[in-house]
Amino acid sequence: MTTPEPGATGPSPDGLRPVDVLTVVSVEDVTPTVRRVLLAGTPAGVAAAGPTVSLLVPRVGDPAPRWPRVAKDGRIVWPEGAHGVSLRSYTARRQDPARGEVEIDFVLHGDGPAAAWAAAAAPGDPIGSAGGGPLGDRPAHRLLLAGDETALPAISRILAAAPDDTGGVALIEVAGPEEEQPLPAPAGVTVHWLHRKGTAPGESTLLADAVAALDPFPEDDVFAWVAAESGAVRTIRADLRGRWGLGRAQHHAIGYWRRGRSMSPAD
């Protein structure tokens, strides 16, 4: 199988299309552990790279990664042999197809191909996008949002899109006050920052405890959106389905990472 040229467009005769190759424009540390990477791409490539994005992350310092290609049904078709590219899910914090810009906040958690790539990212570096997906949210009169640093880009998009009369609570677990970020929200949504105070990410019960301490919202039009370490999300999901009585259409609770395990054991 041949590897498509970076930047090549359109499907090949076998129906596979090249991935969108994005290029680092600039890098900014927004907090001690969150690095914001501004990427440039074609308008179509940027429009497709979110809100959640399947990133194809090259090894640090690899100037010519062997990108996979994408089938019509979205399946990723890998080149044979070693390719040095890892598939990871991220969130486009901001997308501007007209300007050809997409912004991604990477948590520099110290381990893993994506965190290592972001830690070393410099202008001109390539990264691939195999396309995007939805955040899984829906508008509701009362929102319950709960997440850690990895969920903050999604929570900021959900709050920015929420109608002014939305009420509810956003619970965000971070290492400490230095990790808080400005988070514009409708006046009726209360934002609580929960500080781990030295407890390692993935070992704290702060988020699940904070949800457990809330009284379920009395209204019918409630939606809960939760993303964090898988174990914490499992506990919260059980609370939402049990005590809160939320049906499947009323919540979206997804593990964004797994303590002690790579998100793609194959690489």
Ligand SMILES: Cc1cc2nc3c(=O)[nH]c(=O)nc-3n(C[C@H](O)[C@H](O)[C@H](O)COP(=O)(O)OP(=O)(O)OC[C@H]3O[C@@H](n4cnc5c(N)ncnc54)[C@H](O)[C@@H]3O)c2cc1C
């Ligand atoms: C839909 C979706 C959207 C996401 N959006 C974002 C986003 O916008 N920003 C973002 O930073 N992450 C986001 N994530 C989470 C991100 O995909 C994972 O953190 C992923 O594991 C990072 O890949 P990696 O190669 O750095 O580490 P991996 O190779 O997957 O893991 C290596 C090691 O690092 C540990 N690890 C992974 N993530 C963390 C963490 N956050 N804190 C502490 N230890 C960790 C693992 O437990 C493992 O031991 C998202 C996940 C999903 C499913």
